[in-house]
Amino acid sequence: xxxxxxxxxxxxxxxxxxxxxxxxxxxxxxxxxxxxxxxxxxxxxxxxxxxxxxxxxxxxxxxxxxxxxxxxxxxxxxxxxxxxxxxxxxxxxxxxxxxxxxxxxxxxxxxxxxxxxxxxxxxxxxxxxxxxxxxxxxxxxxxxxxxxxxxxxxxxxxxxxxxxxxxxxxxxxxxxxxxxxxxxxxxxxxxxxxxxxxxxxxxxxxxxxxxxxxxxxxxxxxxxx
Numbered sequence: 001x002x003x004x005x006x007x008x009x010x011x012x013x014x015x016x017x018x019x020x021x022x023x024x025x026x027x028x029x030x031x032x033x034x035x036x037x038x039x040x041x042x043x044x045x046x047x048x049x050x051x052x053x054x055x056x057x058x059x060x061x062x063x064x065x066x067x068x069x070x071x072x073x074x075x076x077x078x079x080x081x082x083x084x085x086x087x088x089x090x091x092x093x094x095x096x097x098x099x100x101x102x103x104x105x106x107x108x109x110x111x112x113x114x115x116x117x118x119x120x121x122x123x124x125x126x127x128x129x130x131x132x133x134x135x136x137x138x139x140x141x142x143x144x145x146x147x148x149x150x151x152x153x154x155x156x157x158x159x160x161x162x163x164x165x166x167x168x169x170x171x172x173x174x175x176x177x178x179x180x181x182x183x184x185x186x187x188x189x190x191x192x193x194x195x196x197x198x199x200x201x202x203x204x205x206x207x208x209x210x211x212x213x214x215x216x217x218x219x220x221x222x223x224x225x
Contacts, residue, residue: 001025001116001138002165004048006036006062007078008055012101016049019105024141024157026179033057040066045073046138047115049108052079052090060093067094074115078103113139129164131223134203134211136164145203155180156199163212163222172219196220 003020005027007013013029020027028043030036033054040048040062050059063075075097077090082100090098096118097111116127117139129136134145141157143150152160158180163171173192181191196212204210213221 001046001112002044002161003027003112004030004036004040004043004045004073006030006033006040006048006054006059007051008032008053009051012051012078015105016108019109021158022154023109024154024161026158026161033059033062037062037065040073041069041071047074047076047112047119049076049078049112050095052077052081052086060090060095063094072119074119076108076111076115129161131164131167131211132209134164136161143203145207150202152199152202155195156202159195159199160203160222163220167223168221170215170218170221175219 001020003025005013005016005020007016007029008031010031013031017027017029028039028045030039033056035056036050036054037057050062052059054062059077059079063077066073066075075095077095077098078101079086079090079098080101087098087100096115099108099111127138129138134143136143136157138161143152143157143160159176162176162179166175176192177189196214200210200212204212211223215221
């Protein structure tokens, strides 16, 4: 599950993003309303978390603008304003759910998963990423290849999801550091090599056709010839 977190409180944002990573999801963070609107309008997300009170542009205005442009990404509104009228205003603005601060991460996570389930097209129930015979269920976080369940750790799961969302494309080390670990430092660090090696041993070992390829001097590619 790919989540956009639009939250100006850095501590709250870190808490949410850390919890999402530990649960095996990926997240992007915007610290103000204008950046949040731009990211929500320009990138595909499974769900977004929108703080109501934001600098630059408030959360309800973000949601109204997105809905007016036919962006239907499910939106969970976070707010310290918890009166009935506040919740009604959030839902009427186009929000899909409303959670009052302070909150438990377990409830936040459950609400996000419910929003993603409800937004999946009924005819396909498309909550699975697939690359050839490799599958990742975005809701249960279960990985299978050729019908065989593969046990992967949370970081490996985030790495696999990122690669599957970019299947057939060359993904650079910098892209992986920023998209999986949220790191912005020397891309020569060996953290990527270690996790790529572990992931490759799990999804390719024992199978006839390797899926995870190293593109010398460029990065990595999942699938493709």
